Amino acid sequence: MQQTMTHKEKIIQLLHIFLPVFITQVGQYAMNFADVTMSGHASSSDLAGVAIGSSLWVPIFTGMSGILLALTPIVAQHFGAKRYEQIPHVVIQTMYLAIVISLAIIAGGAAALNPILNHMNLEAEVQQVAYDYLIALSFGIIPLFLYYVLRCFIDALGQTKITMFITLTALPINILFNYLLIYGKFGFPKLGGVGSGYATTITYWYSFFIAVIIVRRFQRFDRFNLFERFYRISFATWKKLLKIGLPIGFAIFFETSIFAAVTLLMSEFHTTTIAAHQSAMNFASFLYMIPLSISTALTIAVGFEVGANRYQDAKQYSFIGIGMAVSTAIVTSLLLYFFRGDIAKIYTNEQDVLFLTEQFLLYAIFFQFSDAVAAPIQGALRGYKDVNATFWAAFVSYWCIGLPFGYTLANFTSFGAFGYWIGLIAGLASGAIFLFFRLLYVQRRYKHVHHNENG
Template structure:
């Protein structure tokens, strides 16, 4: 029985011990996209714009896959907290069947998504290169979905070092292959954006293989080893995980698609705005991996506490995690504001792109606090196996506010009665994104407080 006395320092250490290997792994994973943008940025503005547009489409579906597969984190965490280890292998096997369905659907959607380029009035060479980038990257989607299923299983049994090691290996492979195929070193053809796509797609399959090998040889997996025998799909289990995971996927889609839609809308203003936007967004996404990783760790901590039947510890873990994320958000805001010129120069040598990028990075600095808060609060809520409310909040915040506000400020449509005299272009869209993140942070924090207090009250009444 819980004594309801918990140490903040103990919870911080426990969350950090769980999160830091995943943090390194997440940064390495996002670093692959950073490497793609940074390396093509030193080839030409055309190659950079092609990768930027391709990534804006591909990343929306990729992140939706991550969210949809995240159900296994919550389910396994609850089983581990309840010491029900015998059920974990079955859950993992069914999660892999789910991954096959999700991965194939993602592959199809990724290929269909290139049709949006036909409506953006792109330069023909950019249109062609961006389309090839998306088509090639789609080949890695099934592997990535399966990798995320095993990733969630690994994290939820408190084994996060494998995630870190495999992700670092994936980043090194990506950089090396980009060096070969983007620039044409060692006699290889200089493929530019297409080379980035080949590197990324093949890297996804190699990361899945590496994870399978690690699970096969790792001692920590013996108690819950999922590959002892063949198991056909069990549709009630798969549907249960889909009901839990699809709202998470939609939640991720709501935020990332808003940013991606902005990338596509900014493209009409030319190569310089879309390149500057993508650089600022790419770096902000890299920084976002820290609070996001805290959030993944919070799912495990909150889920295991609830599996143990201790809602007081679950509530405590939730607020400590939110506090850690908020503290990092403050530090990252200060860092981005101070070093924005250095960040822009690291990505591109184009002076016009640098100047606009510096302005957009100031907006990125402003929304660090709200972004860190909303991802931590939503992750804690998922630890309670509640996913629909965060989904609705994200849809309202980003599609109900961010995009409409961004279009009004960025495009200055004449039909809207309250529009600026001149379009604010990329800056206007970033104002809208900042407002949407703030709305999401406030509403999600309120939902978390209400949910955590209700579970404690229900436990006390029981």
């Protein structure tokens, strides 16, 4: 990261941060895709077990890792203010916190996993695969969360190409060990879908070790002297991290869990409708990686400028990011409209499912514009360390507006299953509007502070 003077320089710098983040997101998506599809070639029970295990793990990981995202704006602001000596302390404290979170997840899983799976009334073979898959995954939870901390640190400095490199080198390792352990090749045990859990754990350990080597050996990290001295646990620092991180984590959890809730509520409809919903939602989630990556880039850029007390620059980055997201939303919406039939064919060849998937994809167009406004604003607000508004926006817009409205339309009107999508669209739109005015308020507040400081 460096200071920029013109709009053109800001656009170029934001793109330099955004593109590696986006490629990293796609790489992580590809890992999950490889786990599910390669398990499916072992057997349908392996596919179902891995899918169930993954659906239980992902909301927990995204929510709990969201707490650690507090590190990104903190480091970005220290970096912008040239407070380099404060960065290693907060990074190490976040790593301590990550270990505690990991151990809490492992302990919670040990106590709750069997009761949860028993409650789901799964076939015995599917339940066993899901259980063994999650047990295999648990051996990688600690390195995963430690890596996530180092990724936040690296990204906050604007070095997003490094995390892109780690992800792109981890992907073939994940696929290789999937191949060896799922199918039992070259003398390795044939573990079926459970093998993808161990392959993922190996990938987590690889990512963590590579990240440690990079921050210790690369010259661009020399000034931070990470891991060169021992820091005692600082509960005061943990409190600051949790004050920012908990609202972020809960906001992400509310966002991811609402889609899981809708999927569960959709179970009352025909299998064809559920399959079409899942297919369209999967592709919409893939497109969401674009505004999500812009959001991450804005947290870094805005945090850097706020730390340097360049509030006008932070404001310019915010609106450049929103403009980039809206521009891409126009393109993806046209893609969805004109090629929805071809997109549907990626997922199915059944005519009934194809037709319904195309209809759901039309509704997904409206997701594009709400996400294009809401996600970048969330990232910008995190750069300002303003996170409570995002938390309340996620809770109210999804759970108090979107879900009740969608349930009403789905069950008491002719919209049927499409009603849930209309509810989600209404929730997303209301959240985006609220966050937009919140951003304007925060920017005016910082402008006022800057005026008083220089007045």
